[in-house]
Amino acid sequence: MLPINPFILIFNACALALSLAFLLMVLWYDAKAVVNQLFALFLCFMVLWNLGVVLGEAGKWIDSQGYIVSIGNxxxxxxxxASNAxxxxxxxxxxxxxIRFFRPLATLAVVVIISYNAFLIVNDTTLVAEQAPPVNPISILLFSIVSLALLWRYRQNNxxxxxxxxxxxxxxxxxANLLNASLGLSAVASSIAxxxxxxxxxxxxxxxxxxxxxNRESQIKAIHEVNVAITKRATETNALDEIAIQAAKWLQADAVGIFKSSERQMRLVASYQLPERLLNYSVPYGETIVGRLATENQTIFIRQYNTQSYSDEMQLSDIFxxxxxxxxxxxxxxxxDQDIIGGLVIISGRYGKVFQLEDxxxxxLLAAQAAxxxxxxxxxxxxxxLLQSLTEAHHQLQGVISSTENPVLAVNRALELTFANTKAQExxxxxxxxxxxxIYKLLDIDVIPTDFRNVIRAARRHETYMYSLSVADREYMCHIGKLGDQRIEGWVGVLNDVTELKELDRVKSEMIRMTSHDLKNPIQAAIANLDLLRDDIDSEPLEGESKTEINLSLDNIERQLNNMHRIISGILDLERVRASGLHGDVCSARDxxxxxxxxxxxxxxxxxxxxKLNIGASKLSFVGDQTQFERALVNVIENAIKFTPEYGRVDVDVYNDDDDILFSVTDTGIGIPEEMQTHIFERFYRGEQPGAEHISGTGxxxxxxxTVIEKHAGRIWLKSQSGQGTTFFIAVPQTTPDFLTPEA
Incomplete structure (x- = not known):
């Protein structure tokens, strides 16, 4: 057996300490990474190996019984x-x-190997303090040979x-540790390992x-350069090219491509180290890795492309x-915004860097910048x-408004002039x-509406406010509408020259009055003579069918003459109301x-x-002509009674609505079809709905x-459904309206 060098023990002790330090550093930085977990296990078993060698060698000097040596072995x-596996x-x-199920398979293999070798050691009766425990050289050699083969085969991918x-x-x-039994290389082998x-x-x-x-500083710099390229408002290609360059530098990649989605295709719009012929190359959705990005909307990571088999939709070779x-x-x-707008593809060559999960x-992160x-x-x-379209539309509108013969003005919320066409300036x-x-400093007071609150009310109802004015011996009808949808940003006024129309209307009214008077007098004379004739017939002894027929003829003549009289009276009344002014007295809605x-x-x-009459209003005063207004209300209620069948109901309600007094007349009559409602206020118009054939009237x-309600600066409208009755609404302002009187 070779003598033990104390320096080997010292080295093993130092290696033990460094291994523990490496173990703590790796687990502290990222304990979830599989590579770090495996390396931590490897270090743990290397620590056990070194610890056992140190205990075994130290026990030879201090333990005569050999227990420490046995534990160390x-x-x-x-x-x-275990470290070998x-x-x-x-x-x-x-x-x-x-490898599928890599983690459970690796864990199972290590457990089996450790359990098997532990069983061999525990049941070895020849274990002595001077001899190392038996080993399983087959498993050691097998794992070592396969590991060497993998290192050689993938030497470019480590x-x-x-x-x-x-x-x-x-x-x-x-x-070398396998030679321990014959050469006693346990300590040396552990030192080498x-x-x-x-x-x-x-x-x-x-x-x-x-x-x-x-590299954190360089990464921050890369992100900064990408952001600068985006915010410089250069062309899209320049910014994406910068992102491709920074991606290649950051990840040590060999090629980068950035695709843009358009018409269910992914088109290459920027690249780094890719052939120029591929620029603007398009890939349909679902085809190859690039096309799958659009259909699957998830990152695709292929660690070793050239060693794995992929189906056609996973290929890149036909593109790159x-x-x-x-x-x-x-x-x-x-x-x-949850839509696929493109894709970022980063490629490393076969002998280049092997991408990891951190990459x-x-x-x-770079893909977010590209998006x-x-x-x-x-x-x-x-x-x-959009700006170009708005500019063109603005110029067209300005051209039309400027060339029109109608004066046009626009003011903002502060009533400051913002636009006046050529005719308005003139x-x-x-x-x-x-x-x-x-505007009130530029125009005469007679030109501006006297009560601007009515203008605001009309704007809130999305209606146009109209009033008459005179400028330079000409009569104009001014139409004021609001500017803005949700919020009133201002107003626009259009003046229509109605001088000739008013003159024609005056001539027409005069002609109607003359014609009506010319017709009314003969009709009255005819009715009077008809009465005399009836008296003569009654006084003479006419009998039988002759008298009956004469009476029927006389009745028919009288009925037609009376109908003509009502029509002419209605025309005269209408013209009289239109031509006359209103007496601005304070009226009571209750009365x-x-x-x-x-x-x-x-x-x-x-x-x-x-x-029935229901008074629910608290503010009942308005300014107007009580006689004319009362006559108008009577007309509406009378119509409701006429068109309501027997045992029906008519309700008249008076209540307040904002700044208005509102009269409503609701009946349970035959109703008015929707197609007739737009014509109901026209002169001589009579509805022909079912059920109204026997009801007389002039229209x-x-x-x-x-006409009367509009003279009172009010409004009239209706709501009706055929067969379900009708409600007429009349609204008049509580404040004094702008009353206009006819010319003298």
Whole structure:
């Protein structure tokens, strides 16, 4: 047996301490990584091997009974055998071989090997203090040979050359330990293996801890350069090219490609170290690794592309390079707002770096930057296109408004002039430099609405406010509408010259009055003569069928003359209301409603219709002509009674709605079809809905009502469904409206 060198014991003790330090460092940095877990197990069993050797050698000097030597031999043997098996598993994981159920299989194999060798040692009756325990050389040699073969076969795929050298030294120490029985090389072998494990530990710590920390600054710099490229608002290609370059530098890759999704295809838009002919090359969704990014929306990581068999959809060789030169591949989808907008593909050559899970995480970080770059560029292009469209539309609209013969003005919320076309500047004597000035300082008070609250109310109802004004001996009708959808940003006013229309209307009204008077007088004379004729017939002795026929003819003539009289009276009343002004007296809504209902109570009772009045308003005063307003309300209630069948009901309600007094007349009558409702307020229009054939009328009543209500700055509208009754609403403001009187 060879003599034991005390320096070997000292070396083993130091190696033991360093191994424990490496073990703590690896587990502290990342205890979840499989490589770190396997290396930690390997160090644990190497520590057991070294500890057993130290105990065995020390026991020879201090323990005459040999108990310490026996324990040391047992511990060193378990550590020796287990470290040999764990080294094989560690090499498999480091070189990147993918084996299904690798972790449970490796754990089971180690447990079986340790249990078997422990059983051999415990049942060995020849165990003496001076002799090492028996070993299983077959398993040691098998694992050592396979480990050497793997190291040689995948020598380009290891983490580093020092890891491979350390692994070779450990294997040499383990093989040397087989000669322990004949040469007594236990301590020397453990020292050799410990030295190799320290080299391996140094390599792993440098790769997993030191280099990432050292590269952190360069990674931050790379991210900074990528962000600068994005925010410089350069072209999309420039920013993506910068990302491809930084990805290659950061991950030590040999080639990088960035794809953009368009029309169910992935198109190569930026690359690093890829053939130029591939630029703009498109891959359909679902085909190859790139196409699968769009359909699966998850990262694809292939540690060893050239050693694994893939189906057609996993191939890259038909797009990039021959499969013999491709090593590792990381493909990351580019997503924005849960949509696939592209893909990032990072390639390492066959003899290049083998990507790890940490590289995948870094690739996903770069992919996020690429997605932001593509999205920002798309948003910029959309904004640019939208801006161009808005500019063109603005110029077109400005051209149309400027060339129109109608004056157009626009003001903001502060009533400051923001736009006036050429015609408005000419009519209202405005200058271009007046823009931004308050409108009430630029225009006469007669031109501006007297009560701007009515304008705001109309805007809130999404309606147009209209009023008349006179400028330079011309009559205009001004239409004011709001600017803005959710919030009132301002107002736009359009002036329509109605001077000629008003003159035509005056002539028409005069003609109607003259014609009506000319017709009314003869009709009245005819009715009077008809009465005289009836008296003469009654006084003469006419009998039989002659008298009956004459009476029928006279009745028919009288009925037609009365109908003509009602029509002419209605026309005259309508024209009189339109031409006359309103007496601006304070009216009581309560009195108006009571008088109207009282006038029609007998008519309702005669038809067995229930007529009810409900006053729910607290503010009942409005300014207007009580006689005309009462007549209009009577007309609406009378129509409700006419079109309500026997034993029906008519309700008249008066209540407040914001700043308005609201009258509603609801009946249970035959209703008004929807297609007729838009014409119901037109002159001479009579509905022909079923059930209204026997109801007489001139078609002028509701037209008269609307004219009166509009004179009171109010509104009238209806809600109805055929067969379910009708409700008419009349709203008048509580405040004083802008009353207009006809010209003298």
């Amino acid at each position: 047992f511990v060193s043997h378990i550590g020796y055998v 764990i080294l094989y598993a560690l090499i498999i994981k480091v070189i990147g071989l993918e 983490i580093s050359y020092d890891f491979m050298i350390g692994s070779l030294i450990v294997i040499a120490g383990q093989v 410990s030295f190799g494990s320290l080299i391996m530990g140094t390599s792993i710590i440098r790769q997993t801890i030191i280099w990432p920390l050292r 390079l021959d499969s013999a030169v491709i090593g590792s591949v990381i493909a990351v989808p580019l997503t924005y 995948v995480r870094q690739s996903e 932001v770059s593509i999205s920002v560029n798309d948003l910029f292009l959309q904004q640019k296109s 009519i209202l004597q405005l200058e271009p430099e007046d823009e931004g000035k308050p 108006v409603a009571f008088e109207a209902v009282d006038q029609l109570m007998l008519m309702a009772r005669a038809k067995n219709v229930t007529l 002028l009543g509701l037209s008269l009502v609307r």
